[in-house]
Amino acid sequence: MLDVGCLMLATMVPELQKQHEDMGAYEMIQNLKEIYEGQARQERYETSRALFQCKMNEGSPVGAHVIKMMGYIQTLEKLGFPLKNELATDVILQSLSDSFKPFVLNFNMNEINKTLPQLVGMLRTAEGNMKKNSSKSVLMVREENRKKKAKSKGNGKSKPKENDALKLENGISKDRKCFYCEKSGH
Known part of the structure; x- marks a missing residue:
């Protein structure tokens, strides 16, 4: 029978x-x-600190952010301090940028219970939908501006445009003729 002490010594570095x-x-x-x-205590401290201080920057990819956090969570588990799935999910949701507030609200209101890999998938889908919706809203704003311009052109009268250096006061612009009577300086 092998001595446990000898086996332990055999697996150690020479020092x-x-x-x-x-x-x-x-x-x-x-x-x-x-x-x-x-x-181990120092590593646990550093890992938990990094996890709890992690905050996603606006516009950065959500997948990379959450995977980095999952790495911290796995490291804590290896060190003997596992986080339950619910707490890990809360920590990740709290770290997301403000653009994910509607997602977090919906997730919590519907009491969704997902694994961390499933959460990453949901967040990536939400991110893709936000990008699609933001490009559509820009187009809608542009369409509204076009409609306003078309309406203002249709009545035959146009208001003078405000120059960066010149401001309108009671319908009269400085250093220009009066809009109503074509006289200067009153």
């Missing part, structure tokens, strides 16, 4: 082997715990 060669298995485990526990 650790020298340090632990006179110890039994239990003593080796306790010593290794002391050595590496501080590093």
